[in-house]
Amino acid sequence: MKKKTKAAILASVASVLLVGVALLKKLRRRRRELPRAPYVNHAAEREEYINSVLHGSERHCVNQLRMKPIAFHHLCHTLTEGEHVRPTVHMSVTEQVFIFLHIIGHNVRFRVMGSRIYRSTETVHRYFKIVLRGVLKLYRALIRLRSEDTPPEIRNSRRFYPYFKDCVGAIDGTHVRASVPPEIQGRFRGRKDRTTQNVLAAISFDLKFTYVLAGWEGSAHDSRVLNDAFARTGGFSIPNGKFYLGDVGYGNKNGILSPYRSVRYHLKEFSxxxxxxxxxxxxxxxxxxxxxxxxxxxVVKKRFRVLDAEPYWSFPTQVKVVLACCVVHNHIMGVEPNEHIMEDAMNQVELSDHQQETQSHRESVEDSRSWNAKRDEICQAMWSDYIRSGE
Known part of the structure; x- marks a missing residue:
């Protein structure tokens, strides 16, 4: 009886095993019939995408990286030569700079950039920071006054020469979107209902930045930011006998020639x-x-969309990004400035908030007597020539 029971059990186990084997074979056959996802060579796809931008049309390269290929390769060479950015086992300098320029040019999130070039978000973030630090090391080489000679834009114009022969550029502040903790947002709110940082910049007449100071609160007055720029070690300085053109908010002082108050000023007022x-x-x-x-x-805001969008990184990084955009802008202007972004921006220049602001909303700024006399002297010489020539 026991032998029959044991045999029945073995028979049952055997039948179960046979059924199991049959099911496994069936599942395997079904698995082989399911279509597999195509294999993607991420490295090859990434290289093909980068090459399509760098070796395609110049306009496509400008649209993607905000500069022509010649300026891109020159920037890579400059960063590599100075050992500011180095190639790694995993990423070339070309790809590192490509990532950085695409992000600041289009305000692309790290994860979006990562999916586009088959890199992790962490990797994109890490190399973005590396290139950002490298670009900032070019600040002193690229953002400075190149010459104290009378600019050709003044020298070759009867309207401006010789009256502004000692002028080396213009100075003003602009507001860039800022993201800061709630407890300090009040200080960063200016006239508009959003938080900004007040960025001081001096620009020469060939549209190159000669000084940039970023990081001040949006509520800070321009004259206060300028005083800080002068007070900083290695900060803003104006060559002896030269001056920048400023608005009434800076006052008429040593090195800053401002217009007359309560007198027509904007171009549209003379139309x-x-x-x-x-x-x-x-x-x-x-x-x-x-x-x-x-x-x-x-030009710089149209070229780098990151300057006109809500930031998504820490405030110290926001300040560095503003400076880096100005550095890259100067690099482009020195290598190959003529492209459609430049042309479009030049055709769409509008009066800034600072130009439209009335004196009643500004702080009282004391003028320099000697510079008031200098302005009067220029003014009278200009008017005498205007009356005599009729133009």
Missing amino acids: DRPPENAQELFNLRHSSLRTTIERGFG
Whole structure:
């Protein structure tokens, strides 16, 4: 009886095993029939994408990296030569700079950039920071006053020469979006209902930045930011006898030539009625020449969309990104400035908030007597020539 029971058990186990084997074979056959996802060579796809941008049309490269291929390769060479950015086992300098420029040019999130080039978010973030530090090391080499000679834009114009022969550029502040902790947002709110940082910049007439100071709160007055720039060690300095064009908010002081207060100034105010006295003529030509600063801000903000969008990184990084954008802008202007971004921005220059702001909203700034006398001297010489020549 026991032998029969044991045999029955073995028979049952055997039948179960046979059924199991049959099911496994069936499942395997089904698995072989399921379509597999195609194999993607991430390294090859990444290289093909980067090459399509760098070796395609110049316009496509400008659209993607905000500069022509010649400027891109020159920037890579400069960063490599100075050992500011180094190739690694996993990533070339070309790819590192490619990632950085694409992010600041289009305000692309790290994860989006990572998915586009088959890199992890952490990897993109890490190399972005590396290139950011490398670009900032070029600040002193690229952002400085190149020459104290009279700029050709002034020398070759009867409207500006010899009256502004000692002028080396224009100075103003602009507001860049900022993201800060709630407890300090009040300090960063300016006239508009959003948080910004007030960025001081001096620009020469070839549209290159000669000084940039970022990081001040949006509520800070321009004159306060300028005083800080002068006070910093190795900060803003103006060559002896030279000056920048500023607006009334800075006051008429040593090295800053400002327009007359309570006198027509903006170009649109003269559209239907020419200047009627010496002060109006001075303000008109001062405004015409000072549009350089608006063109400079317009170009750099149009080129780097990250400057006009809500930031998603820490505030110290936001400040560094502003400076880096100005450094890269100067690099482009020195290598290959003529491209459609530049042309579009130049055609779309509008008056900034600072130009439109009335004196009643500004802090009282004391003028320098000697510079008031200098301005009067220029003004009278300009008016005498204007009356004599009729233009």
